[in-house]
Amino acid sequence: MSADKKLFIKTYGCQMNVYDSERMAEALGGKGYVQTDTPDDADMILLNTCHIREKAAEKVYSELGRFKGLKAANPDLKIGVAGCVAQAEGEEIIRRQPMVDLVVGPQSYHRLPAMDDTVRRGAKALDTDFPEDDKFDMLKKRKRASRAPTAFLTVQEGCDKFCAFCVVPYTRGAEVSRPSARVISEAHELVESGVKEITLLGQNVNAYHGHEGGLAGLIWELDKIDGLERIRFTTSHPNDMDDALIDAHGSCDKLMPYLHLPVQSGSDRILKAMNRKHTAESYIKLIERIRAARPDLLLSGDFIVGFPGETDEDFEDTMSLIREVNYGQAYSFKYSTRPGTPAAEKPQLPDDVAADRLQRLQALLKSQQIANQDAMVGGRVKVLFEKEGREAGQLIGKSEYLHAVYAEAPKEALGQVVEAKVVESSPNSLAGVCL
Ligand code: SAH
Ligand code: SF4
Ligand code: F3S
Numbered sequence: 001m002s003a004d005k006k007l008f009i010k011t012y013g014c015q016m017n018v019y020d021s022e023r024m025a026e027a028l029g030g031k032g033y034v035q036t037d038t039p040d041d042a043d044m045i046l047l048n049t050c051h052i053r054e055k056a057a058e059k060v061y062s063e064l065g066r067f068k069g070l071k072a073a074n075p076d077l078k079i080g081v082a083g084c085v086a087q088a089e090g091e092e093i094i095r096r097q098p099m100v101d102l103v104v105g106p107q108s109y110h111r112l113p114a115m116d117d118t119v120r121r122g123a124k125a126l127d128t129d130f131p132e133d134d135k136f137d138m139l140k141k142r143k144r145a146s147r148a149p150t151a152f153l154t155v156q157e158g159c160d161k162f163c164a165f166c167v168v169p170y171t172r173g174a175e176v177s178r179p180s181a182r183v184i185s186e187a188h189e190l191v192e193s194g195v196k197e198i199t200l201l202g203q204n205v206n207a208y209h210g211h212e213g214g215l216a217g218l219i220w221e222l223d224k225i226d227g228l229e230r231i232r233f234t235t236s237h238p239n240d241m242d243d244a245l246i247d248a249h250g251s252c253d254k255l256m257p258y259l260h261l262p263v264q265s266g267s268d269r270i271l272k273a274m275n276r277k278h279t280a281e282s283y284i285k286l287i288e289r290i291r292a293a294r295p296d297l298l299l300s301g302d303f304i305v306g307f308p309g310e311t312d313e314d315f316e317d318t319m320s321l322i323r324e325v326n327y328g329q330a331y332s333f334k335y336s337t338r339p340g341t342p343a344a345e346k347p348q349l350p351d352d353v354a355a356d357r358l359q360r361l362q363a364l365l366k367s368q369q370i371a372n373q374d375a376m377v378g379g380r381v382k383v384l385f386e387k388e389g390r391e392a393g394q395l396i397g398k399s400e401y402l403h404a405v406y407a408e409a410p411k412e413a414l415g416q417v418v419e420a421k422v423v424e425s426s427p428n429s430l431a432g433v434c435l
Helices: 015-029 054-066 068-073 083-089 092-096 106-120 180-192 214-223 243-251 268-273 280-293 312-325 351-374
Strands: 005-011 033-035 044-049 078-082 102-104 125-127 150-154 197-201 230-234 258-260 298-305 329-334 380-388 394-398 404-408 417-426 429-434
Touching: 005 015, 015 033, 015 044, 015 083, 015 106, 015 150, 015 197, 044 054, 044 083, 054 068, 054 078, 054 083, 078 083, 078 106, 083 092, 083 106, 102 106, 106 125, 150 180, 180 197, 180 214, 197 214, 214 230, 214 243, 243 280, 268 280, 268 312, 280 298, 280 312, 298 312, 298 351, 312 351, 329 351, 351 417, 380 404, 380 429, 404 417
Parallel strands: 005 033, 005 044, 044 078, 078 102, 102 125, 150 197, 197 230, 258 298, 298 329, 404 429
Antiparallel strands: 380 394, 380 417, 394 404, 417 429
16 A cells, blocks of 8 residues: 555535545545545645535536636645536546546446546546446445544435436436345444444435334334444435334434425425425425324425416415424525426526525514523433534534424533423523533
8 A cells, every 4th residue: 555645535425425425534544545635745635526406516616716726736646526416427528628637427336446546657547327236335444543423324316206307316326225124234334333322324314225114114123233322314305204114203213303395386386397396285294194103393495486387375485384284493595497307498487586485484484493492491302412513512512303402511522312391492592501
């Protein structure tokens, strides 16, 4: 192995990219790379990119522009683009930005070591295949001396849903589930190196079919792992919330009472145009069933405003759905036209209409989030402490509902679940006193 080379990875987009970045670093570790947290002295810079909205994709090119000086100063510096922009744009990236040496799509990360050999020889390396082999099997093992108390674990990738606005089925390919035995052995390794909470990841994680019992079957297997205290999963599609998964929310103690269940719109007309294959009413009924199983569950969602053809009335339907459901937290976006998706062919709404709607929608969601957090004051939460806070003696962790919680606690409490009384609510966090 050669002397250590420095690898700088910058990650955009969803949690799956966070997970992938870690696996890429591990794969390149075998080629003598160690990670660094600044691009300034790196031998390789990798941007792990997101294509979901136009802004996210364009960011990549402005970021690349900033590395020009570094490349001029160090001709041995190699620059790579990974992730969903790499998959969507392929060699176009090198055409637009010739200083890029390497372009690798999300399904080809196990080929990175060979691609490193290619770029070190001075050639360009491009791989945006969807190979048959399981990249996770071929990537290096995740063994490590110690880890943070929380970890992501990808169990499913890709999407077959083809919502009319979304690039994911094109950038991540068809739905593929990892066999449960592999997921479970990876979970054991994580727990052995100190992980207490695992978040199962998938673009449509509740469509997981690597276990005969589906995602719920996998969760119950993970439930048996001693030392694993918390299980979460994200992101789910309403149409794949089966009875077993709803039941698990009521009966599996390790499964946390938090669910991210995007609905996108509250208008049936728009849901149909989006190809979501569910109605506002079926979504609300589903939420009722989930809350019957787990009444304190904190619900999160995603919304898009300004989808082609969305009228004021459609938008008001979305506002009504939000009022009816009452979200503990949510993400909302202005519709972004993505080339190659069916919705991009439709007449687009003026930007100011979408911007105005987004503002109103976000104000409503924010007021629900604040009201929900305020209602926690005086109650108790269980906090898994993850890191030290800014003030001395303070630790930061997550409640079972995924609130950020600050509390005074000894350093030894890091990695522990501690019960705390909530004494204050701020817009994005809670303050607690350990009991
Ligand atoms: N698989 C998940 C999330 C995919 S992307 C799901 O089905 O819910 C995350 C979120 O980005 C989506 O839920 C959607 O709200 C948003 N999004 C996707 N494409 C978009 C686009 N073209 N414009 C604006 N927001 C978009
Ligand atoms: Fe995109 Fe829809 Fe698939 Fe989610 S379900 S990843 S929004 S196509
Ligand atoms: Fe973005 Fe790809 Fe994730 S488009 S949201 S990084 S799946």
